[in-house]
Amino acid sequence: MKVVAIDIGSTWTKGAAFSVAGDEVELLARATHPTTVANLADGFFEVLQTVVPDDAIGRIRRGELRLHYSSSAKGGLAVAALGLVPEVTLEIGKLAAQSAGAKLTQVFAYRLTRADLARLEEMPPDILLFAGGTDGGNTRYVLANAEAIAASALDCEIIYAGNRDVADEVAALLAGKRLTLAANLLPAFNEPDPEPAREAIRAVFLRAIVRGKGLDRIVEATGVEPLPTPYAMLDYVEAIRTQVPGWEAFMLLDVGGATTDVYSACDSTAEPGVVVRGLPEPPVRRTVEGDLGLRVSAAVTAQAEPATLDAALTRAGLSAEVFAEAAQRRAASPEILADSEAERWVDIALAGLCVAQACERHTGRHQPVHTPEGEVRVQTGRNLKTVGKVIGSGGWLGRQADFDPRPWLAGRVLDARGRQVLLPRRFDYYRDEDNLFPLLANLARACPRAAARAGVARLKQ
Amino acid sequence: MSQPTAVLGVIGSDCHAVGNKIIEFALSQAGIHVVNLGVMVSQDEFIDAAIETGAQAILVSSIYGHGEIDCNGLRGRCMERGLDHIVLYVGGNLVIGKREFGEVEHLFKEMGYDRVFPPTVDLSNVAQCLKQDIAAAA
Numbered sequence: 346m347k348v349v350a351i352d353i354g355s356t357w358t359k360g361a362a363f364s365v366a367g368d369e370v371e372l373l374a375r376a377t378h379p380t381t382v383a384n385l386a387d388g389f390f391e392v393l394q395t396v397v398p399d400d401a402i403g404r405i406r407r408g409e410l411r412l413h414y415s416s417s418a419k420g421g422l423a424v425a426a427l428g429l430v431p432e433v434t435l436e437i438g439k440l441a442a443q444s445a446g447a448k449l450t451q452v453f454a455y456r457l458t459r460a461d462l463a464r465l466e467e468m469p470p471d472i473l474l475f476a477g478g479t480d481g482g483n484t485r486y487v488l489a490n491a492e493a494i495a496a497s498a499l500d501c502e503i504i505y506a507g508n509r510d511v512a513d514e515v516a517a518l519l520a521g522k523r524l525t526l527a528a529n530l531l532p533a534f535n536e537p538d539p540e541p542a543r544e545a546i547r548a549v550f551l552r553a554i555v556r557g558k559g560l561d562r563i564v565e566a567t568g569v570e571p572l573p574t575p576y577a578m579l580d581y582v583e584a585i586r587t588q589v590p591g592w593e594a595f596m597l598l599d600v601g602g603a604t605t606d607v608y609s610a611c612d613s614t615a616e617p618g619v620v621v622r623g624l625p626e627p628p629v630r631r632t633v634e635g636d637l638g639l640r641v642s643a644a645v646t647a648q649a650e651p652a653t654l655d656a657a658l659t660r661a662g663l664s665a666e667v668f669a670e671a672a673q674r675r676a677a678s679p680e681i682l683a684d685s686e687a688e689r690w691v692d693i694a695l696a697g698l699c700v701a702q703a704c705e706r707h708t709g710r711h712q713p714v715h716t717p718e719g720e721v722r723v724q725t726g727r728n729l730k731t732v733g734k735v736i737g738s739g740g741w742l743g744r745q746a747d748f749d750p751r752p753w754l755a756g757r758v759l760d761a762r763g764r765q766v767l768l769p770r771r772f773d774y775y776r777d778e779d780n781l782f783p784l785l786a787n788l789a790r791a792c793p794r795a796a797a798r799a800g801v802a803r804l805k806q
Numbered sequence: 807m808s809q810p811t812a813v814l815g816v817i818g819s820d821c822h823a824v825g826n827k828i829i830e831f832a833l834s835q836a837g838i839h840v841v842n843l844g845v846m847v848s849q850d851e852f853i854d855a856a857i858e859t860g861a862q863a864i865l866v867s868s869i870y871g872h873g874e875i876d877c878n879g880l881r882g883r884c885m886e887r888g889l890d891h892i893v894l895y896v897g898g899n900l901v902i903g904k905r906e907f908g909e910v911e912h913l914f915k916e917m918g919y920d921r922v923f924p925p926t927v928d929l930s931n932v933a934q935c936l937k938q939d940i941a942a943a944a
Contacts, residue, residue, distance in 0.1 A: 430854040481808070481839075482860040534841045534859050620821060620846045714846070716819040717870050723846060 347373075349401065350787035351392055351414040352574055353385050353560075356602075357740075360392035361784045365792050370799035372781075384559035385416065386566075405567050412567055413787035415574040416560060421448030421604065421633065422550055422573060425470040428454055429477035429486050434507070436624060437530045438476045441506070441539035443631050445546035446573030447472070448604065450635075457490045462497045469501040472549055474542060475515075478508030480532045487511055491518040502549045506530045506542040525549060537624050547576055572790075574783055575606060575631060581786035581800070583629045584793040586610035589801045594732045596769065597782075598704070598750065599739035600696050602640035602679050605703040606633045606739075611729055616722075619711070623725045630727065632707045637699040639692060639741060640679035647672035649698050656756055661694035663687070668694060696741065697753040704750075705757045710764040724767070732769040736804060738777040746805075750774060775804035810940045811839040812863040813855045815847035816898075818876030822869040825898070829867065829929060836933030849880050853887050862940040863893035869925075873900035874913070881918025893939045895932070897923030 351360040358380045362373040376395035381388035393401050397410065404410040424447035428435025431454040442449055450470050453461050465473070475494070477487040487507050494503070495518045505515050506527040516526060525548070528541035551570050555561055564570055578597075585592050592610075599606040610629045615621045636645045647669055649657070658668055671691040675681055683689045709726025735750060737743060751774065757766050782800060789796035812833065816826050823845050830842045841859050843851055852864050864884070866877055877896055884892050896919045900910050911922040921935055 430857050432851075433854050433858045477858075479859045481811070482858050484860065486857075531858065534855055535843075622846065622851070714819045716821060717872075718821060721819065721821060721846070 346411065346791065347409070348411045348413065348788050348791045349393065349397055349405075350784040351389060351412070352783035352787060353380055353389060353414065353416040353571075354574070354783070355417050356380055358385075358388035358392050359780065359784060360396045361781070362396040363788055365788070365795050368795045368798055370788070370795050381559075384562070386559035386562040389414070389559075389563050390566075402566055405569065411791050412569045413572075413790040414563070414569065415572045415577045415783065415787055416555075417574040421575070422446060422472065422546070422554060423448055423450045423470040424472045424474055424546065425449070425451040425453070425465060427452075427457065427473060427475045427477070427490060429483060429507075430454060432623065434476045434478070434531050437537045437539055438474050438506070438542070440537070440627070440630065441530055441542035442474055442546065443633055444539060444576075444579050444627075444629075445543040445550075446575030446577075446579070447546060448633055448635050456486055457493045462493060462499065465499050465501075466497060469499060471554055472502045472504060472546060473499070474546070475503055475505045476507040476530050476542070478511075478529075478531075479534050480509045480529050482508055484508055484511045488514060488518075491515045495519055495521065502553050504542060504545045504549060506545065523553070535625065539627070543576075547572065572787075574786070575633065577786040577790070578606075578783065579608060579629060579631050581782065581789045581796070582608045582610055582631075584789045584797040585801060586629060588794040588797040592734065592801060594729075595734040595736065596704070596729065596732055597736045597738055598700055598742060600699045600703075600742055601638055601739055603638045603642050604633050604635050605637040605699040606631060607703045607707040609707060609727060609729055609732070611727055611732060613727070615724060616728070618720075619722045619724050621724045626709075626727050630707070632703070634699075634703045634706060637703050639695050639699070640675045640681070643672040643675035643695055645676075646695055646698050649702065653698065653701065653756075657694045657698050660697065660752065661690040663690055663694060667691075692741070693745075693748055696745070696748055697750075700750045701753040701757055704754060704768055705760065705766055709767045710760060711767060712764045722765075726767070728767040729769050730767050733772050734775065735769060735772045736775045736777060736782075738780070738782045740780055743777045743780045746776070773806060775806055777803075778805045779803065809837060809839045810863070810937060811841065811859055811861040812865050812936060813841045813843065813852055813859065813861045814865045814867070815843035815852060816845040816867045816869065817847055817849070817852075818868065818870075818872055819846060820868055820870045820872070820876075821845045822867075825869065826867060829865070832929035833865075833933050833936070836930060838933060838936060849883050852880070853884055853889060856884075856889055856892060857887065861892070862943065863895065863936055865936075866894070866896045866919075868896065868898045868900055871899055871902040873898060877914065877919070878917050891943050893936070893943055894919045895921045895923065895936070897925070897927060897932070899925055
């Protein structure tokens with residue numbers, strides 16, 4: 346089977362042609378072209394033409410060649426999440442949005458105020474994910490919020506994934522808006538189900554976001570629809586977890602110019618003497634930090650809390666003034682390349698700050714509690730302590746042979762509230778040196794097992 | 807009115823899990839939709855679950871003797887967070903030492919609990935009371 350995989354990133358459009366026989370994957374051709382922001386199709390067809398010079402579109406149309414492609418949608422689909430209780434439906438809404446490949450721009454709990462709506466109207470997200478209440482549960486807040494949205498001037502896609510008892514009323518109230526109904530993301534209290542909301546976000550991405558950036562031209566020519574890149578990546582992480590022996594638990598990091606993505610696959614079984622609180626964790630999770638990055642977000646990244654920043658500066662041998670200035674410069678001109686040893690260390694320090702903080706936010710906590718039966722540790726979130734493998738992906742981490750995340754993570758033992766951070770303690774670090782993961786994630790749509798095994802086999806240690 | 811919903815859990819730093827499962831079983835059998843939060847549940851977690859599920863009652867268990875500290879203030883917290891009319895029950899080994907149950911019951915009713923149960927209570931009676939109290943509060 347021949348498969349073409351193309352990923353339209355915010356800077357580069359990358360593509361590859363693969364030949365797959367059983368579990369064997371052969372890389373036939375690769376190409377890269379600067380992303381043509383004005384019309385994404387131009388760069389896409391350049392890449393397609395290079396990896397399959399001979400009548401690619403005809404062969405795709407005739408089914409002789411399979412095509413799968415993804416788009417980062419300008420650094421991520423902007424989703425605002427509205428839930429009821431912050432730790433409950435809002436938390437699952439955030440999970441659904443991030444696992445669909447979106448970037449959370451705003452979050453709201455309980456009742457939307459006039460000021461909340463003004464913020465939404467002023468900076469409308471691509472999608473408002475609207476949840477609240479278990480099935481048969483709360484309707485008061487959900488209906489009040491639906492009424493408030495209906496009365497507002499908010500113009501964006503809205504996905505309702507709340508209490509199904511009032512789905513009809515919500516649909517009637519929001520009849521004048523672009524509304525999609527999805528199954529409740531919390532049908533019963535201890536049983537979160539983010540998948541239908543995630544799927545609805547993907548469908549809205551296709552229908553609404555794809556249009557106007559040239560992606561519709563690709564769909565028209567090839568008959569194939571794109572996926573958001575992080576959506577495909579999350580499924581690829583799941584494929585590696587289930588299809589590659591020894592890779593049941595791992596983390597994958599991607600530090601970009603504007604954002605830092607963290608994916609983890611792990612077993613959620615609690616250790617003895619640990620009580621797990623909060624909603625059950627999914628086996629695979631993605632979080633994305635919009636304030637951590639090497640270029641557009643560099644200035645914000647460089648404003649870490651003093652202890653973290655001092656440790657980074659010491660490790661990189663930089664002064665606070667030089668570092669702050671270099672970070673500002675990167676934010677102002679994202680195209681800057683590190684062309685000296687000192688500039689390289691600035692990038693390393695920034696990457697270290699991104700990795701350390703994004704991983705800490707991604708990971709769960711243990712809090713010791715003293716009980717009459719002795720000390721019990723209460724766990725919230727994911728326990729990644731025993732994860733033994735971490736992958737650096739994305740352009741920068743993949744290429745950077747001398748960047749080691751271990752010392753950066755080693756310092757993150759206790760958080761600001763004195764709780765133990767459940768980060769990996771002893772792990773092997775691998776790099777996706779050729780930046781093949783976004784392409785293999787597309788290949789995995791056609792053959793998950795072969796793509797998962799090929800990706801792991803090609804990692805550099 | 808549809809099936810009544812009650813949030814159940816063991817409050818504070820209390821890890822006693824067995825009785826909690828028995829209560830869940832008995833009340834479910836009696837036709838009550840039980841949202842069981844298990845052990846070591848904080849006051850806010852009870853309230854979070856009650857808001858999302860639209861529960862009409864919160865059932866607090868405490869077995870390890872620290873109930874007096876853990877349970878105090880739940881009524882006020884419910885009112886602060888908008889659960890004005892929720893039915894609150896508490897039961898278990900609520901205090902340490904040998905104190906008359908009548909005294910314990912008085913203490914917890916003062917805290918705002920609608921009913922207070924000793925560890926020996928018949929759970930079918932609890933289910934009966936709960937249905938009546940929920941109907942009365944509606």
